Amino acid sequence: MSSFSDTFLNMDVLARYAPSILKGVGVTILLSVLIVLTGVVVGTLLACLRSFRVRLLSFFIVVFADIFRALPPLVLILLAFFGLPNIGVVLTSFTVLYLVLALVLAAFAEEIVWAGITATPKGQWEAARSTGLGYTQTLGYVVLPQALRMVIPPLTNRAIAITKMTALGMVIGVPDILGQATTAQSFSANASPLTLAAVAYVVIFLPLVVLSRWLETRFSRGAA
Amino acid sequence: MITDRPTLELRGLHKSFGADPILRGIDLSVARGEMVFVLGPSGSGKSTMLRCCNRLEEPDSGEIFVEGKPITGTGVDLNGMRQRIGMVFQSFNLYPHLTALGNVTLAMRRVQKKPRAEAETRALDALDRVGLKAKADSYPAQLSGGQQQRVAIARAMALEPSVMLFDEPTSALDPELVGDVLAVMREVRAEGMAMLVVSHEMKFAREAADRVVFVDGGVIVEQGTPEEVFERPREARTRAFLGRISE
Numbered sequence: 001m002s003s004f005s006d007t008f009l010n011m012d013v014l015a016r017y018a019p020s021i022l023k024g025v026g027v028t029i030l031l032s033v034l035i036v037l038t039g040v041v042v043g044t045l046l047a048c049l050r051s052f053r054v055r056l057l058s059f060f061i062v063v064f065a066d067i068f069r070a071l072p073p074l075v076l077i078l079l080a081f082f083g084l085p086n087i088g089v090v091l092t093s094f095t096v097l098y099l100v101l102a103l104v105l106a107a108f109a110e111e112i113v114w115a116g117i118t119a120t121p122k123g124q125w126e127a128a129r130s131t132g133l134g135y136t137q138t139l140g141y142v143v144l145p146q147a148l149r150m151v152i153p154p155l156t157n158r159a160i161a162i163t164k165m166t167a168l169g170m171v172i173g174v175p176d177i178l179g180q181a182t183t184a185q186s187f188s189a190n191a192s193p194l195t196l197a198a199v200a201y202v203v204i205f206l207p208l209v210v211l212s213r214w215l216e217t218r219f220s221r222g223a224a
Numbered sequence: 225m226i227t228d229r230p231t232l233e234l235r236g237l238h239k240s241f242g243a244d245p246i247l248r249g250i251d252l253s254v255a256r257g258e259m260v261f262v263l264g265p266s267g268s269g270k271s272t273m274l275r276c277c278n279r280l281e282e283p284d285s286g287e288i289f290v291e292g293k294p295i296t297g298t299g300v301d302l303n304g305m306r307q308r309i310g311m312v313f314q315s316f317n318l319y320p321h322l323t324a325l326g327n328v329t330l331a332m333r334r335v336q337k338k339p340r341a342e343a344e345t346r347a348l349d350a351l352d353r354v355g356l357k358a359k360a361d362s363y364p365a366q367l368s369g370g371q372q373q374r375v376a377i378a379r380a381m382a383l384e385p386s387v388m389l390f391d392e393p394t395s396a397l398d399p400e401l402v403g404d405v406l407a408v409m410r411e412v413r414a415e416g417m418a419m420l421v422v423s424h425e426m427k428f429a430r431e432a433a434d435r436v437v438f439v440d441g442g443v444i445v446e447q448g449t450p451e452e453v454f455e456r457p458r459e460a461r462t463r464a465f466l467g468r469i470s471e
Binding site: 121 | 278280303304305306307309310311313315317318319320321330331334335336376379380383
């Protein structure tokens with residue numbers, strides 16, 4: 001039993017590496033916020049652009065969304081981090097992780113918001129257009145607000161799933177929670193930093209999960 | 225421009241969906257303050273005709289004039305034109321995320337660019353006219369079907385159109401809620417609007433319509449006063465239709 005606590009809950013190790021993991025918490029939170037904001041905004045914009053039904057533009061949006069949804073994010077991260085320098089684009093590991101995950105979330109968000117736009121009844125378009133609102137105004141003031149309410153549950157679920165993938169940054173040396181913890185683990189030859197990392201993830205993401213549940217019940221009631 | 229032309233004028237309207245002709249040459253006019261009822265079996269083209277009047281459907285050929293000005297063809301300011309033509313839908317189509325007040329003010333603020341205070345004053349006035357000023361802050365889901373339709377009428381009326389189109393305005397309502405909507409439609413007519421109504425409310429048509437138009441197979445089969453069309457229909461198709469629905 002004491003070997004278990006020595007391995008997973010070694011107080012000396014925890015005390016020594018807690019500050020660096022706390023720094024990692026800051027990095028993970030910053031990354032998550034940036035990824036969610038960028039991903040949801042870009043995805044929503046792409047879905048709006050797609051609704052104009054310009055054939056070539058829609059084609060490229062669909063190709064983007066399909067590729068970024070199909071590829072494992074880790075493959076994209078490694079490709080970008082180790083591949084781009086060969087063509088002269090050198091990005092920090094933080095930037096690579098941010099860009100890749102933001103684009104992956106954007107691809108999913110585009111599909112989700114697009115589904116919301118197409119699920120908004122045709123009568124809403126007709127009513128708005130019949131009062132003189134233009135296409136873009138109808139989209140912005142009438143259709144999109146309804147579409148976004150409709151897709152809040154899948155969108156928040158996807159956003160949480162993607163932000164958890166910030167842990168993948170470890171493989172390219174992003175100093176996020178897991179990056180800091182694995183470094184500490186190899187220095188201390190002890191798993192306690194990983195335990196602390198797990199606790200940190202729960203502390204960060206559990207409130208988000210609870211928040212998403214609250215959003216879902218709130219907006220499903222509003223829509224009825 | 226002073227004109228003695230009708231407020232709404234349709235000339236030689238044709239429309240096909242694919243190979244199916246829906247409208248085959250419709251000529252119709254509605255004068256200021258006139259309520260014209262359009263009757264006809266389903267699939268007769270009456271709704272399509274109505275939806276051509278604000279170009280929710282694009283006619284294949286023919287012309288439409290509102291207050292003497294053409295609204296068909298290219299180079300028409302579609303969004304400007306649509307403010308002159310209010311439309312009320314069978315399924316109300318209120319914006320569910322906005323209050324009754326928000327529904328009525330949206331186009332005033334975003335299309336007519338009225339300041340919020342002015343738009344709200346006008347919207348409250350419009351809601352008052354349909355008897356729902358007290359419901360200004362209610363969301364559509366909190367209103368009955370009849371109330372929703374009256375808000376929809378207020379939404380169209382607030383833009384001060386010269387023509388109002390009603391596409392089966394009471395068909396989705398429970399029978400006990402129909403009366404309020406019809407009462408509001410009488411009010412609209414009293415304000416001197418040109419009204420084109422597609423509806424199955426025969427009793428209301430008899431009492432309130434100035435003219436009844438019977439459409440079948442994409443053409444106007446016959447038209448006249450309610451008395452003429454209901455009591456002394458000239459055409460066999462009209463008689464057959466009226467016979468079917470009075471059963």
